[in-house]
Amino acid sequence: MSEERDRPFVAYTLSGVRQAVGHGATAPEIGDVEAIIKQDGGESRAQVYSEYVAGRLAAMVGVTVAAGVFVAHARGLRYASLKIAEVGFALTDIEAEHAAKTAARYPVEAANLAVFDAWICNADRAGNLRANLAQSTDNMLIGLDHGGSLLSVADTIDAALERLRRTDWPPGHLFRGMVDRRLLQPMIERIQSIPDEVIQDACILSGTVGSVMLTDQAILAEALAWRRDHLSEIVEHTRLAAKQAD
Ligand SMILES: Nc1ncnc2c1ncn2[C@@H]1O[C@H](COP(=O)(O)OP(=O)(O)O)[C@@H](O)[C@H]1O
Ligand SMILES: [Mg+2]
DSSP, rough: OOOOOOOOOBOOOEEEEEEEEEEOOOOOEEEEEEEEEOOBTTTTHHHHHHHHHHHHHHHHHOOOOEEEEEEEETTEEEEEOOOOOSSSSSSSEOOGGGGHHHHHHOOOHHHHHHHHHHHHHHHOOOEEEOOOOSSSSSOEEEEEOOTTGGGGGGSSSSHHHHHTTTTOOOOOOTTTTTHHHHHHHHHHHHHHHHHHHHHHHOOOOOOOOOTOOHHHHEEEEEEHHHHTOOOOOOOOHHOOHHHHHH
């Protein structure tokens, strides 16, 4: 029997000041959770929507990413990426120079994340990933920042939809050439088992988010179903698999 090892929970950062609610059996307090607040801009018109939906899709397939929520702002919805707490260990910001070391320590997680990125069309993983690379038993790898995927993979929603309908996009990945080919298959199969209706539920929200209208959301769901059906080919294109040693 293989031994299950404890993994630390992903936890978020609580700021110092808290105030008692004043009632409630569990002595609840009002407090602030820190977050990185993101908004749409000229070159990223669907960032808020794409961050939010990417988080839903990640949770659906079991890929660990920072949790996030919509926050209300006078000028419309923004996205709050909850700030990961590093208590008792330190996480490294994974850039290209750390990629090989990360893929070696976290082979399964790296493969899962890379296939997920291929599906959501995320070409922007370098610098948007945190992992514990220190000598410690706290194994943790967390994806961040999906504001360059889905409907914000290009400057405009139309251009993004065009890219989403291509099997040669994204053009590569942080873990290119570093993943054991056999580890790619389970996540490909997991994504390929998702029914159309479930993709639609994840993508089609209750209304417009910034400039992303319900029709755009429905077209994204179709594009993601198409990418699901072509996922093996898309993954092949990103050349994730390490060269096989004879
Ligand atoms: N949930 C989070 N927890 C901790 N740090 C974060 C989180 N989200 C973003 N960051 C930090 O903020 C930086 C910028 O955020 P990011 O979402 O990548 O925005 P940008 O679109 O500017 O790249 C990241 O490189 C990361 O260091
Ligand atoms: Mg970033």
